[in-house]
Amino acid sequence: MQDEKEPKDEAVSEEIKLDEEAERELAGVPEHLRDQSDDDDDGEDSDLGEALAKLKGDLETARQEVLYARAETQNVRRRLEKDIADTRAYAATGFARDILSVSDNLVRAIESIPQDLRDDDKFKGLVAGIEATQRELERVFSQHGVTRVAAKGLPLDPNVHQAMMEIPSDDAEPGTVIQEMQAGYLIRDRLLRPALVGVAKKPD
DSSP: OOOOOOHHHHHHHHHHHHHHHHHHHTTTOOHHHHTHHHHHHHHHHHHHHHHHHHHHHHHHHHHHHHHHHHHHHHHHHHHHHHHHHHHHHTTTHHHHHHHHHHHHHHHHHHHTSOHHHHHOHHHHHHHHHHHHHHHHHHHHHHHTTEEEOOOTTSBOOTTTEEEEEEEEOSSSOTTBEEEEEEOOEEETTEEEEOEEEEEEEOOO
16 A cells, blocks of 8 residues: 655645755855845834834924914913003003193192182182082093092001101101192002102101
């Protein structure tokens, strides 16, 4: 009975033949050239990894730059909005400061009117007109955020008061404002003009 070859033995024999043919084809080829294809594959993988790493780094840098630019844009927008709001709020500062002298003169005029003229029928209309003008001016001041600085009876505040003299007093604590020579004003939260005041001191 004839022996039959196993399929496994045939496969091994075929593989050996292929290896022998490959060896004959590579005969005379230097060793470093035989391994060049593997080296090229390794080099390509390395270059690809470096390119990918560089791309990731560039992407992260670009992302940070975009975030920084966005934050800077928001800051600029907020500053512009604040500048616009301040411009609107304090647009009347120069005019209000100049018109304070008009208010001062009206107050002096009213305070200088003697009582007998106030009672005189001939001058009652004139006095009432001056007083009405003063009240209207104060209303306009208030409408534009201009308010009078509180002074008398308060401790001296160098932020809004300017001490012009010291006055001996037994009735007030030293440093208390007991006299106001000129009214001070604020426009919203900014000082328009300090109040000129006299402050109490202990008698000698």
